[in-house]
Amino acid sequence: MDADLLKILSEELREIRIMSAETKRLADAAQKTADAAQKTADAAQKTADAAQKTADAAMKQANACWSKAESAWELVIMTRNQVQEDLRKVKLPWWRKLLDAA
Numbered sequence: 351m352d353a354d355l356l357k358i359l360s361e362e363l364r365e366i367r368i369m370s371a372e373t374k375r376l377a378d379a380a381q382k383t384a385d386a387a388q389k390t391a392d393a394a395q396k397t398a399d400a401a402q403k404t405a406d407a408a409m410k411q412a413n414a415c416w417s418k419a420e421s422a423w424e425l426v427i428m429t430r431n432q433v434q435e436d437l438r439k440v441k442l443p444w445w446r447k448l449l450d451a452a
Contacts, residue, residue: 439447 439450442450
């Protein structure tokens with residue numbers, strides 16, 4: 351081989367080594383970025399899971415409160431009905447009360 355051809359080949363080889371090193375550096379940087387993104391996604395998932403647990407607990411508490419409110423309303427209705435019945439009995443004439451008691 352003549353010297354010019356060897357010089358060209360060595361120049362090409364040097365450029366290939368430089369490009370290879372640059373490509374590896376970029377690949378490493380991309381991998382670090384991907385790893386950081388994965389850590390961020392994992393942290394976001396943990397936060398979302400914690401928020402879901404909190405929401406589930408709040409929903410259970412809300413359901414329990416709703417059930418208690420329904421029970422309280424039923425008690426109000428029953429009390430109202432009982433009061434109305436007692437008032438109806440109080441308004442009856444005395445002789446009717448005696449007949450109803452018998």
